[in-house]
Amino acid sequence: MQIAVLLYDRFTALDAVGVYELLARLPGADTVFVAKEPGPVRNDQGSLALVADKALADVPRPDIVVVPGGPGSRTAMYDPEILDWLRAADATSTWTTSVCTGSLVLAGAGLLGGRRATCHWLALDDLTAFGAEPTGERVVFDGKYVTAAGVSSGIDMALHLLGRVAGDATAQTIQLLAEYDPQPPYDAGSPEKAPAEIVAHWRGRAERVLVQES
Amino acid sequence: MQIAVLLYDRFTALDAVGVYELLARLPGADTVFVAKEPGPVRNDQGSLALVADKALADVPRPDIVVVPGGPGSRTAMYDPEILDWLRAADATSTWTTSVCTGSLVLAGAGLLGGRRATCHWLALDDLTAFGAEPTGERVVFDGKYVTAAGVSSGIDMALHLLGRVAGDATAQTIQLLAEYDPQPPYDAGSPEKAPAEIVAHWRGRAERVLVQES
Numbered sequence: 001m002q003i004a005v006l007l008y009d010r011f012t013a014l015d016a017v018g019v020y021e022l023l024a025r026l027p028g029a030d031t032v033f034v035a036k037e038p039g040p041v042r043n044d045q046g047s048l049a050l051v052a053d054k055a056l057a058d059v060p061r062p063d064i065v066v067v068p069g070g071p072g073s074r075t076a077m078y079d080p081e082i083l084d085w086l087r088a089a090d091a092t093s094t095w096t097t098s099v100c101t102g103s104l105v106l107a108g109a110g111l112l113g114g115r116r117a118t119c120h121w122l123a124l125d126d127l128t129a130f131g132a133e134p135t136g137e138r139v140v141f142d143g144k145y146v147t148a149a150g151v152s153s154g155i156d157m158a159l160h161l162l163g164r165v166a167g168d169a170t171a172q173t174i175q176l177l178a179e180y181d182p183q184p185p186y187d188a189g190s191p192e193k194a195p196a197e198i199v200a201h202w203r204g205r206a207e208r209v210l211v212q213e214s
Numbered sequence: 215m216q217i218a219v220l221l222y223d224r225f226t227a228l229d230a231v232g233v234y235e236l237l238a239r240l241p242g243a244d245t246v247f248v249a250k251e252p253g254p255v256r257n258d259q260g261s262l263a264l265v266a267d268k269a270l271a272d273v274p275r276p277d278i279v280v281v282p283g284g285p286g287s288r289t290a291m292y293d294p295e296i297l298d299w300l301r302a303a304d305a306t307s308t309w310t311t312s313v314c315t316g317s318l319v320l321a322g323a324g325l326l327g328g329r330r331a332t333c334h335w336l337a338l339d340d341l342t343a344f345g346a347e348p349t350g351e352r353v354v355f356d357g358k359y360v361t362a363a364g365v366s367s368g369i370d371m372a373l374h375l376l377g378r379v380a381g382d383a384t385a386q387t388i389q390l391l392a393e394y395d396p397q398p399p400y401d402a403g404s405p406e407k408a409p410a411e412i413v414a415h416w417r418g419r420a421e422r423v424l425v426q427e428s
Contacts, residue, residue, distance in 0.1 A: 012235070022228075045239070047247070048234065051262070138397045152395075155366065171399075171402075172402035172408055173408075175400055179364025182369070184370055185374050186382065186389055188386035189390060189394040
């Protein structure tokens with residue numbers, strides 16, 4: 001089973017690596033990072049580059065497509081080369097997935113029309129312009145389309161997918177080996193739970209957070 | 215404040231990227247990935263390379279040192295070039311930290327003698343050979359030494375560190391923007407919680423999991 005993780009300039013590293021770390025441990029998986037050109041792709045913070053080992057054209061028919069989010073999604077979602085690849089890959093994929101604002105790239109490719117989907121909480125409403133139905137859930141399945149909320153939610157998405165593809169025991173094994181037993185010292189990971197003044201501040205700066213920079 | 219994230223062959227990607235994604239959003243942070251030589255460093259799964267932008271020698275005095283784990287830690291923990299750099303960096307660091315079996319590299323450098331520390335659950339006892347006192351906690355502070363348990367625990371460590379360095383509101387903000395509101399579909403992330411037969415199986419294969427490959 002081939003898994004392709006898309007990279008583009010100014011993606012968010014944990015969006016890609018969270019889901020990758022667990023999902024790629026699926027027995028028999030052949031995972032490849034892809035981009036328009038092979039080589040290093042720089043993230044939103046600017047301090048990390050991940051290497052795309054293959055160009056999009058080299059990976060035409062992955063079984064699982066993973067699209068991370070990040071400020072660069074606002075460019076990627078209108079990039080014809082990326083959108084053409086996504087549409088072609090989706091035509092034969094078993095699962096087409098995204099993390100964070102990666103769902104906007106899927107939406108830009110026309111893949112989420114009429115579907116339930118999610119996104120980073122600050123960008124959730126942007127899905128409606130593409131005919132998708134945003135939900136506040138952390139991981140959303142609609143047929144073969146699986147979207148996850150912001151950044152770290154890709155880890156949860158990976159476990160859901162592992163369970164569907166390989167069964168509960170495999171998913172639990174991979175959770176155990178990744179020691180994914182979250183114990184955050186704060187309970188501020190969603191707009192419903194974080195201090196109201198912090199949420200309000202960032203809602204007012206959504207454009208800056210999600211488009212211009214990290 | 216300079217943050218240096220160490221890379222070495224066959225590190226585990228989420229060990230490095232989980233803590234990086236949150237910690238590097240510390241206001242004013244200057245984060246750099248370092249390795250013996252600049253350039254791509256391949257992970258344990260073989261399907262991902264992260265780019266080290268600087269050589270160890272270029273980053274002699276980081277304020278925060280982050281050492282990820284992975285099967286390659288069993289080589290790194292005896293590599294004189296890495297250990298010399300770690301000892302020198304530690305001499306002036308504000309925080310010296312690790313994720314997963316990265317604590318074995320700190321231990322190999324002689325930095326954890328007599329200290330409370332943690333590690334991936336399958337390798338926890340290996341700390342004792344270096345005079346450290348293993349604990350089963352997810353994140354352990356002992357003075358300026360901060361160690362986290364397996365793989366995904368670096369995210370929790372980052373939040374603890376952000377709170378100490380920049381205060382609760384900054385940590386909560388970064389948690390919210392990373393939407394770190396974990397909702398794993400299974401409760402199998404620690405040996406106490408996972409199905410007993412899975413835990414027993416992997417305890418019998420610890421050498422293979424932690425040393426030979428991912």
